[in-house]
Structure formats: structure tokens, C-alpha cells
Amino acid sequence: MVRAIAIMAILGPGVIAASAGNDAGGIATYASAGSLFGYKTLFICVIVTAALVAVQEMAARVGAYSGEGLMSLVREQFSLRIGAFAVVCLLIANLGLVVAEFAGIGAALEIFGVSRYISVPMAAVGILAVVLFGTYRYAERVFLALSLVFLVYPVAMVLAQPDWAEVAKNAVWPHFVASQDFLLIAIALVGTTITPYMQLYQAAAVADRGIGPDEYREERIDAVFGALFAGFIFMSILIATAAAIGGSGPLTSAAEAAKALEPVAGAGAETLFAIGLLGASCLAAAVVPLSTAYGLAEAVGAERSVSRRLREAPLFLGLFTAQVVIGAGVALIPVNLIDLLLTTQILNGFITPVILFLLYILTNRPSVVGDAVSGPKMKVFTLICVFAVSMLAIVVLVTTVLGWFGLT
Amino acid sequence: MARRPPLPTPSALKRRREHRSQRLLANRTVADALVSAAGLVGRPVRDRSGAEVGRLLDLVVRWRGEPYPPVTGLVVRVGRRRAFVPIDHVEEFSTERVTLSSTRLDLRDFERRAGEVVLNGDVVDHQLVDVDGVRVVRAADLYLARVGGEYRLVGVDVGFQTLLRRLGPPRWRRRPTPDRVIDWSAIQPFGTGAGTGPPGLMRLHTPNQALRRLRPGELADLLEELGRDERQELLAQLEKETAADALEEMEPDHLGALLRESNTEHAASLLAEMEPDEAVDALRDLEADEAAELLAAMPAAKADRLRALLLYREGSAGGVMTTNLVLVRPDQTVGQVRRILRSQAEHQADVDAVIIVDETGRLVHDIGLFELLVASKDDHVIDVAGPPEPVTVSPDASLDEVVERFIDSRGSSVLVIDDDERPVGRILADDLVDALVPDRGKVRFLRLLG
Numbered sequence: 001m002v003r004a005i006a007i008m009a010i011l012g013p014g015v016i017a018a019s020a021g022n023d024a025g026g027i028a029t030y031a032s033a034g035s036l037f038g039y040k041t042l043f044i045c046v047i048v049t050a051a052l053v054a055v056q057e058m059a060a061r062v063g064a065y066s067g068e069g070l071m072s073l074v075r076e077q078f079s080l081r082i083g084a085f086a087v088v089c090l091l092i093a094n095l096g097l098v099v100a101e102f103a104g105i106g107a108a109l110e111i112f113g114v115s116r117y118i119s120v121p122m123a124a125v126g127i128l129a130v131v132l133f134g135t136y137r138y139a140e141r142v143f144l145a146l147s148l149v150f151l152v153y154p155v156a157m158v159l160a161q162p163d164w165a166e167v168a169k170n171a172v173w174p175h176f177v178a179s180q181d182f183l184l185i186a187i188a189l190v191g192t193t194i195t196p197y198m199q200l201y202q203a204a205a206v207a208d209r210g211i212g213p214d215e216y217r218e219e220r221i222d223a224v225f226g227a228l229f230a231g232f233i234f235m236s237i238l239i240a241t242a243a244a245i246g247g248s249g250p251l252t253s254a255a256e257a258a259k260a261l262e263p264v265a266g267a268g269a270e271t272l273f274a275i276g277l278l279g280a281s282c283l284a285a286a287v288v289p290l291s292t293a294y295g296l297a298e299a300v301g302a303e304r305s306v307s308r309r310l311r312e313a314p315l316f317l318g319l320f321t322a323q324v325v326i327g328a329g330v331a332l333i334p335v336n337l338i339d340l341l342l343t344t345q346i347l348n349g350f351i352t353p354v355i356l357f358l359l360y361i362l363t364n365r366p367s368v369v370g371d372a373v374s375g376p377k378m379k380v381f382t383l384i385c386v387f388a389v390s391m392l393a394i395v396v397l398v399t400t401v402l403g404w405f406g407l408t
Numbered sequence: 409m410a411r412r413p414p415l416p417t418p419s420a421l422k423r424r425r426e427h428r429s430q431r432l433l434a435n436r437t438v439a440d441a442l443v444s445a446a447g448l449v450g451r452p453v454r455d456r457s458g459a460e461v462g463r464l465l466d467l468v469v470r471w472r473g474e475p476y477p478p479v480t481g482l483v484v485r486v487g488r489r490r491a492f493v494p495i496d497h498v499e500e501f502s503t504e505r506v507t508l509s510s511t512r513l514d515l516r517d518f519e520r521r522a523g524e525v526v527l528n529g530d531v532v533d534h535q536l537v538d539v540d541g542v543r544v545v546r547a548a549d550l551y552l553a554r555v556g557g558e559y560r561l562v563g564v565d566v567g568f569q570t571l572l573r574r575l576g577p578p579r580w581r582r583r584p585t586p587d588r589v590i591d592w593s594a595i596q597p598f599g600t601g602a603g604t605g606p607p608g609l610m611r612l613h614t615p616n617q618a619l620r621r622l623r624p625g626e627l628a629d630l631l632e633e634l635g636r637d638e639r640q641e642l643l644a645q646l647e648k649e650t651a652a653d654a655l656e657e658m659e660p661d662h663l664g665a666l667l668r669e670s671n672t673e674h675a676a677s678l679l680a681e682m683e684p685d686e687a688v689d690a691l692r693d694l695e696a697d698e699a700a701e702l703l704a705a706m707p708a709a710k711a712d713r714l715r716a717l718l719l720y721r722e723g724s725a726g727g728v729m730t731t732n733l734v735l736v737r738p739d740q741t742v743g744q745v746r747r748i749l750r751s752q753a754e755h756q757a758d759v760d761a762v763i764i765v766d767e768t769g770r771l772v773h774d775i776g777l778f779e780l781l782v783a784s785k786d787d788h789v790i791d792v793a794g795p796p797e798p799v800t801v802s803p804d805a806s807l808d809e810v811v812e813r814f815i816d817s818r819g820s821s822v823l824v825i826d827d828d829e830r831p832v833g834r835i836l837a838d839d840l841v842d843a844l845v846p847d848r849g850k851v852r853f854l855r856l857l858g
Contacts, residue, residue, distance in 0.1 A: 067636025067669070075533045075546075084575050137661065210665020212636060300568060301535075301546025 010218040012140050013063075013205035014226030016287060017198045018056055019147040022233050023097070023284035024104030024254050026192040027277060030234045031257030033185045034241030035248050037177060039162075039170035044186050045238060046171055048193050049231030051385040053224055055356065058363045058374075058382060059199040060223035063206030064216045065369040066362075070203045071298035073368060074358055082358070086196075086351050087299045093347040094197055094292040098327030101288065104281030106331060107255035111274040117332065124328035127286045132317060140209075143286065149279025150229075153236040156261075156272040162243035171235075184399070190392045193234065195348055196355045197291035204294035213370065237276075244269065254280075289323035349397030353390035360386045442562070443503055445527045445550040446574055447582030453484050453506045456499070462486035464506055466526040467552070468518075469561050475593035476560040479552060482506070483518045483526060492518040501559060503582050525597070527561070535638050536564060537596035537630055539622065544633040549574065551584060563589040596642070627654035632662040636669055643670070652681035655690070664693045667702070676705035679714075683758065685730045685839060688717045725810050726803030728843040729824045729833030732758040735765050736789055738772055743785035749777075760820050763798075763831050764789055770829045774798035800825045803832060807843060810835055 022030075033041045059070070066073060075083040105123045106116030130142045176182070202223065211219045241251075244261050251257045258273035297316040360382055362368050374382060445467055452460045466483040479501075481494045495501075499509035525531060527550050538545050549565040567588035573580050622630075627646070631639055631654060643651055643666075655663060655678055667675045667690060679687045679702060691699040691714065699718075703711040713731065720726025732755040736745050745762055752759060762780065764772040773793040783792040799817035801810055803824055813822045814837065824833040 067639070072546075072635070080533060080571065080574055084571075207635075210662065210668065212665070212669035214668055300571065301533075301548070301566070 010222050011144060011225065012219075012222055013202055013209060013211075014056060014060060014219065014223035015147050015229060016140065016143045016226070016283070017059075017202040017205065018052065018223075018226035018230035019150060019233070019280075020201065020284045020287035021052075021193055021195060021198050022150060022230055022237075022280055023288075024100050024107075024277060024281045025097070026234065027237055027254035027273075027280060028251060028257065029185070029188050029192045030237040031241040031254065031260075032251045033189060034238040034243075035245045035251055035257070035260070036185060037182060038242045038246035039166055039239065040175045040177060041182075041186060041189060042167065042170040042235065042238065043172065043174045044189055045231065045235045048190055049228065049235075051190075051389055052194055052231060053227040054382050054385040055194055055199060055359070055389070056202055056223045056227045057220060058359050059202040060206050060219050061216065061369055061372055062359065062362050063203035064211050064219050065213055065372050067207050067212065069207050069294050069298045070200050070355065070359070070362075071295045072301075073362055075299055075301075077362065077365065077368065078358060082354065083299045086354055087295050089347040089351045090196060090200070090295050091292055093351070094288050095323060095326065097195075097197070097288045098285060098323050099330045101281045101285035102328045102331035104254060104277055105285065107253065108258075108274045108278035108281060111255065111258060111270065120328050120332055123282055123285065124324050127282065128321060128324055131286060131290065131320060139286075140205075143283060146279050146283040147229075149276060149283075150233045152272040152276045152279075153233050153240065156269050156276070157236040157240040157243070159266070159269050159272070160240045160243035160261075162239050167239055187392050187396050187399075190389055191348070191352075191396050193230075194352065194356075194389050196351045197288050199355055199359060200295050201287055201291040204291070204298070208294075213372065216372070240269070240273075285324070285327065289320050289327070292323060293317070293320040346397055346400050349393045349400070352393035356386040356390055441553050442551040442584040443501065443553065443559075444582055444584045445552060445561075446532050447503070447549070447584070448506070449528055450578070451506055451582070453482070453493075453508065455508050455510070461508065462491065465490060466528045468492070469525050469527055471523055471525050471597070476555060476562050477525075477592075479559040479561070480524065486515060489515065490518045491515045495559065503584070531564075531597060535635055537634070537638075537642065538566075538590050538594055539596055540590070540594040544630060544638075545590065549584075551589065561592050563592050564595055565589050596645075624650070624653035625657045627651075628657035631655075631666065632658060639666065640670065648677065648681050652678050656682055656686040660689070660693050663690050667694065668698065672701055672705045676702045680706045680710045683730065683755075684713060684717055684732065685728065687714055688727075691718060692722060720803055723807055723843070724803065725801045725805040725807070725822075725824050725835060726833065728807070728810075728839050729803075729835045730758045730839065731833050733831060733834060734759055734762045735831070736762055738764050738766065738788065738790035740789055741785065742780055742783045742787050742789060742792060745780060745789055746785065749780075758834070758836065760836065761834075762789070763823065764793065765831065771798065771800070771823065771825055771831050774823055798823050801835075802826070807840070810840060811844075814840065 030045075062073065063069065068076075071083055071087060074086065102120050102123065106120045109119035110116055130139050206219060241257060241261070248260070251260060254273070254277045258270050258277060261273055262270035293316045296319055297313070300315065302313070302315040363372075363374050363382070364379065366373055448464050448467070451464045453462050453464050455461050462484040464482060465485050467479055468481045468483060469477045470480045471477045479495050481492050482498065484491050484493055493508065497508055497510050498506065500507045520526070532547050532550055534547060536545050536547055537543075545564070545566045547564045548567060548570040550561060551563040551565065552559050553562045554560075555562065565585070565588065567585065569587055570585050573583070573585050627642075627650070631642060634642060646654065655666070658666070667679070670678070679690060682690070691702065694702070703715060706714070717726070717731060720729075732752075734745075734748060734752055736748065749759070749762070759777075761774050761776045763774050766772050773790065775789060775793045779792050779794070780789075796817070799813050799819060800823045801813055803826065805824075810822060820837050822835045823831055824835060826832050
């Protein structure tokens with residue numbers, strides 16, 4: 001018990017950043033993978049989790065040892081132009097994400113019969129209140145509590161009664177299905193799990209929390225545990241849907257996944273999925289705009305901190321507020337702009353490689369991380385992860401653009 | 409806790425800033441004479457005959473604490489080499505062109521020496537402290553000008569517009585846009601050049617004199633805003649007493665982070681220098697093992713005193729009191745007491761009265777400074793002391809109880825005595841205010857979660 005409490009006290013930015021990656025879009029992707037190909041994509045999830053651990057650990061290390069966020073470092077260590085390019089992409093891509101999260105909140109509560117015209121504004125007000133009036137410590141506790149909501153997915157997984165032997169076999173042994181859809185879903189799994197805002201938030205929150213080299217051991221546990229926890233959760237989602245509705249066909253949204261579960265796995269599974277979607281969307285609807293605000297404020301050189309008051313950090317908190325308000329507003333207007341905004345995700349294809357490679361270089365620079373530069377094995381491992389994830393992000397980018405012209 | 413002069417209001421700071429930025433732009437010709445350091449990067453460097461020798465990479469400046477550091481040379485990329493060209497081999501150096509005076513170029517590879525800073529590598533895009541405006545800035549560009557036959561660094565641009573300019577085409581990039589420029593003499597730079605040279609070489613040991621003028625509260629704001637290395641460097645440049653005063657003014661979260669990231673000896677010596685009640689507050693915010701480690705690194709007497717204070721519950725009279733007491737015996741004269749007070753000048757903010765105790769250390773009376781001031785110096789203190797009786801509370805008393813005593817007594821402080829009536833501390837009105845309003849200006853409903 002004492003041990004459990006000690007571990008809980010360590011948890012913070014790492015769990016929040018990684019959990020935020022299991023957002024509305026993520027859940028839809030994992031559920032789709034499960035319903036389309038059953039357990040067959042599980043081994044990809046294992047690999048993605050390993051890459052996520054590597055990437056989030058690097059971001060946490062950079063934040064802890066330099067005391068600065070990624071964008072400040074990019075401007076200091078590389079160039080203003082790269083920083084500006086990344087920030088502009090991030091600004092647009094993240095705004096699209098925020099809209100998707102608020103749409104997710106609305107969809108989740110509609111399953112319980114609450115109109116989105118009530119739930120979305122209330123969620124927006126709640127998120128603004130936590131960040132604008134609380135210090136980072138309080139905001140973090142709220143976010144951590146939201147991360148706990150994800151535990152409904154393992155429960156749903158057990159309720160769906162999967163074939164455990166099949167699960168184990170598919171998790172360790174690679175299975176390929178010779179189809180374009182399989183390749184696309186595999187790429188989508190990587191793309192929705194490792195997104196730039198997670199690394200940005202991880203580094204900035206560590207720096208903002210004042211975690212230094214001395215506390216890095218604990219922060220490393222937080223970052224690694226956070227990534228493993230996120231991996232466990234999205235595998236639960238995949239297994240739950242695979243067991244209940246495997247082989248049925250693609251799903252377009254997380255809410256649809258919840259509804260699809262109801263006739264097969266019972267109303268309990270549907271409720272659990274809806275609750276999970278609500279928690280996931282709320283968490284990401286706070287973390288995504290925060291990461292944008294961190295990124296832009298850092299790049300411009302304005303002071304930044306969740307623990308400051310609006311008057312002291314007008315750019316940071318103003319930008320955060322604007323994103324939440326716009327995100328909630330767009331999610332509510334009757335004209336369907338959501339699909340349009342989701343295409344902004346394509347910009348993540350540009351910044352993922354940039355952010356990951358810069359992150360890799362930063363973790364190998366003694367002037368940034370001191371004696372915590374990656375060791376030789378770590379270097380090879382992180383480089384492989386960075387390279388593979390970047391390649392896949394670029395593949396997504398190219399196929400999406402080709403798709404616009406009907407070439408795929 | 410010390411009472412300090414009020415901080416300048418934001419509008420006053422803004423006026424100071426505006427005044428200063430106008431200083432540099434007093435006339436248009438100054439702006440025209442400025443050379444943008446960031447804009448020169450990549451410009452061709454030509455010899456007398458007009459042939460291109462190489463491309464400009466960076467500018468080297470010597471920093472020895474002068475208000476406007478002189479440019480000592482250029483770093484030029486010639487072929488694949490990074491060559492150093494001393495400034496006396498440069499004939500013309502302007503926004504338009506860089507020409508060398510000699511045709512023969514002695515190609516020395518660039519090597520960084522102690523006290524030298526490369527402007528684009530070390531300063532542009534890095535954090536600086538604007539001492540006049542009391543804020544942390546990030547340099548968007550640096551401006552050079554010819555002053556008394558030498559090129560010197562005269563100002564730092566912090567405008568957003570300048571960032572946009574640097575993203576634009578080359579023609580925009582080199583044209584100075586001095587709309588928010590800070591005079592370099594008001595800048596405290598940091599030795600952030602470890603990136604390309606051996607670590608430690610670039611530390612700039614000459615703090616800006618203006619740093620001394622800053623109030624503790626202003627220093628606290630700066631410390632909160634800076635990145636980790638810069639923060640440590642600023643801290644290292646302050647006198648220990650000044651640093652401790654600044655730490656007392658920091659927000660608890662930031663103070664905790666700063667103590668954790670400093671090495672244990674340094675953090676312990678700063679804590680020892682702080683007023684005991686503030687030091688105890690800081691220790692309470694740390695993890696138990698971190699606090700124990702810091703206490704172990706302190707002088708034993710100081711550590712024991714802080715440990716004793718830590719035993720009192722937070723939110724009780726013992727938790728908010730100061731232990732800086734001036735104790736005298738009834739038969740001492742006013743003159744003697746005044747001498748004692750003089751020796752306690754460093755704690756003046758904590759002393760608003762003198763406590764008279766008997767030979768067993770029990771409280772006899774409490775005399776205000778006013779009574780001591782108007783008495784003649786040969787009087788015995790016990791004769792000077794008049795009604796009312798001192799107002800006391802026990803260390804375990806709740807803050808509500810302390811407030812009631814304050815309301816009853818209408819005094820500026822309340823004494824804390826133990827069960828044997830020995831004085832152990834004093835609660836000043838300002839400490840009580842701080843204890844009752846923990847997070848200045850923050851909404852407290854989220855405390856529920858804490």
C-alpha cells in the first residue's frame with residue numbers, strides 16, 4: 001500500500017501525456033483495427049508501445065535536464081525557421097484535434113441521452129476553470145483522475161471474453177495480412193499513438209513542474225509507466241472489439257464502436273466504452289491546447305506556465321482559452337466542419353519526423369542533457385524508433401495527399 | 409518576515425520600458441546606423457577587389473563587463489573551414505556589405521577563447537534578463553553600431569515583428585526593425601555558449617551592476633521565469649543574503665523546484681540564510697527525505713532550530729511564528745537594550761518589541777520599540793514598561809484563536825509562549841496575513857483536490 005502511494009506520487013506528466021494519446025481518434029482507430037482484423041494487429045501494438053516508451057522517455061529527459069520545453073530548445077539549438085515551421089503546423093493540426101475531442105465528448109454523452117448542446121459547453125467551461133484558476137499541481141491531479149477513467153477498457157475487455165490463447169499468440173508472433181487495408185490500419189495505429197503534442201507536452205510539463213536531474217529517476221518511471229499504461233489501454237480496446245465484433249468491418253468513430261458493442265457484449269460494454277470515450281476526450285481536450293500554448297509561447301519567447309495567472313502569461317493562457325472556445329464552438333455548429341478539420345491531421349505527418357529527429361539529436365547533445373546523453377544501445381534503439389515512426393508518418397502523409405486526387 | 413518596499417506597478421514598469429526603448433531611437437539616424445547580427449548571417453564577405461572570400465557565419469564579441477561589448481572579429485565560412493577574421497582586418501561592416509581591408513587572408517581556424525561570445529550561436533534566441541524592465545526576454549535580434557571607432561553591441565531586439573522579419577526573404581532579414589529594442593547596458597546575459605566550446609569556458613563572471621538595484625521581489629520574479637541553467641547562473645551571481653531575500657519572495661512551487669535543482673550544500677546555505685519561518689515553510693513543501701538531507705548539510709545549531717520549528721503543526725500559531733526574539737532582563741537599562749537592538753539590525757523586520765524575561769526565562773513583559781525610543785537611556789526597562797499586559801497564545805493555538813487575540817489587543821504582534829510561560833516565538837501581523845491568504849489571488853476551490 002505504501003509502495004502504491006509512493007508510485008502514485010511520482011506519476012504526473014508522463015501518464016498524462018501518454019494517456020492523452022488514447023483520445024477520441026485513437027479509440028476509433030484501435031476499435032477499427034479490432035473489428036476489421038481481430039487480434040491480428042496486436043503485435044504491431046506491442047512494437048508501437050515500445051517506440052512510445054522510447055520517445056516519451058527522450059522527451060522527459062530533455063525537459064528534466066534542460067529545464068526548457070522542446071520549442072525553446074529547437075529555437076536555441078537549431079533555428080528559428082524550423083521552430084516556426086513546427087509551431088505553425090502544430091497550431092493547425094492541434095486545433096483540428098481539439099474539435100475532434102469536443103465532438104467526442106458530445107458523442108459520448110449523447111449515448112447517455114445528454115444533448116451535446118449542454119455537454120460540450122459544460123466540458124469547455126470545466127477545462128478552462130481547471131487550467132486558468134488552478135496551479136499546475138491541481139490541474140495535474142484533475143488530469144490524472146481523468147486518466148484513471150481509462151481503466152474501464154480493461155474491464156470491457158474481460159467482459160467481452162476474448163480467447164486468451166489467441167491473444168497471446170498474436171501479441172508475440174507477427175501476423176501479416178496481405179491487404180492494403182491491413183497496411184493502412186497498421187500505419188494509422190502508429191500515427192494516432194505517437195503524436196507530436198504528446199512529446200511537446202511531456203517535455204514542457206516536466207520543465208514547468210520544475211523536475212530536475214535529481215528527480216529524473218522518478219520522472220523516468222513516470223514517463224515509462226505512462227507509455228506502458230497507454231499501451232495496455234489501447235491493446236485492451238483492440239482486444240475488446242476484436243472479441244466482440246471482430247471481422248465485422250470498419251468503424252468510423254469511437255461512439256460507433258461503443259454502439260456496435262451493445263448487441264454483442266451487452267449494455268455494460270457500451271456504457272464502459274462511452275465512459276472511456278468521455279474521459280479520454282476531456283483529457284485530450286485539455287492537454288492538446290496546452291501543448292499548443294506551450295509550443296507557441298516557447299517559440300516566441302513569451303513567458304509560459306500553467307501555474308501563472310492570466311495577467312502574467314497572457315499569450316500562453318489566452319491561446320489556450322481561444323483553442324478551447326473555438327474547438328467547442330466548431331464541434332457544436334450544425335454544419336459539419338469536423339471532417340474538414342480532421343484533414344488538418346495530415347500536418348502531423350510533417351512535424352512528427354521533424355520533432356522526433358530533433359528530439360533524437362537533443363538527447364545526444366551534452367550541452368542540452370549534460371551527462372544524460374543516450375548510451376550506445378539506447379542510441380541505436382531510439383534511432384530505429386524515430387526512423388520507423390517518421391517513415392510511417394510520411395507514408396500516411398503521401399497516401400492521404402494521393403487520396404485527395406483519387407490515386408490510391 | 410521582512411517588510412519590503414512595494415514593487416513597482418505594471419504600468420510603472422511599462423513606462424520604464426517605453427522610456428528606455430525610445431532612448432535608443434532618439435533619432436532616426438541611430439536606427440539607420442544599426443547593423444542586425446542575425447541578418448548578417450550568410451552574407452558574402454568580399455576582399456578589396458570585390459571578390460567573394462567566404463560567407464559570414466557569426467560575430468565574435470568580447471565580454472568583460474563593459475556596458476557595450478566590442479566586436480573582436482568575424483567567423484567566416486571559407487570553403488569547408490570556419491575561419492576567424494580579426495575586426496582590424498575588416499574595412500567596411502554594414503547592412504549592405506562586409507569588406508576586408510587586406511587581400512591576403514590569414515586563415516586561422518576559429519577557436520573560442522575565454523570571455524568571447526559568438527552572437528548568433530550564444531545570444532540570439534537565448535534567454536537574457538532585462539534588468540531595467542525586470543523581466544526575462546528572449547533575444548530576437550542583436551544590433552551593432554559604430555561607437556567611438558569600434559563596432560559594439562548596443563541593443564537587443566525583443567519584438568515579435570523581428571521574428572517574422574527573420575523568417576522572411578533575405579532582403580527583409582538584414583534590415584533592422586528596431587521597434588522594441590532594449591539598450592544593451594540594461595541586459596544581464598548568460599554564459600550559454602557551452603554548446604560549441606568546452607563546458608564552463610563561457611561562463612560570464614561579470615554581473616550587470618544594475619542587478620544590485622533590484623528588489624528581492626523583482627529578483628524572485630526573474631528567478632521564477634528563467635530556464636534552469638540561467639536561473640542557477642543568476643543565483644550564483646547574487647550575494648548570499650540577497651539571494652536568500654529573493655528566495656523568501658518566491659512562489660512555493662518554484663522555490664521547491666529551485667532548491668531541488670541546486671546542489672545540496674548551496675541550497676542548505678541559502679536556507680540557513682533565510683528567515684527561519686520562511687525556511688521552514690520551504691522545507692515543509694519538500695519531500696521528507698529531501699528536507700532531512702538539506703538540514704543535515706546545514707550548521708548544526710541552525711538545523712536544530714529549524715527542526716524544532718518543523719515540529720509545530722502547519723496552520724497553528726507555532727507554524728507561522730518567527731523565532732527571532734530579542735530577550736532582555738528586567739534590570740537592564742534602556743541604553744543596553746538599544747545596543748542589543750543595534751546588533752540585531754539584520755532581523756529588524758521581525759522585531760517590533762523587546763521581551764523581558766526573569767532569570768528562569770519566564771515572560772515578564774513585552775515593550776514596544778516606541779516606548780524604548782522615548783525613554784531616557786538610564787531607565788531600567790522594567791520601569792519603562794507599562795500597561796497593557798502582553799497578549800500571548802500557546803504554540804498549538806489555531807489561527808482563528810490568533811486572529812481573535814489580534815483583534816483584542818490591537819497590537820502589531822502576539823507572543824507565543826510554551827506551557828512554562830517561556831516565550832518561544834512571535835507572530836507578526838504580516839505573517840498572519842500570509843498564512844490566511846496562502847495563494848495570493850488564486851481561486852481556492854481546487855484545494856479540495858490537494
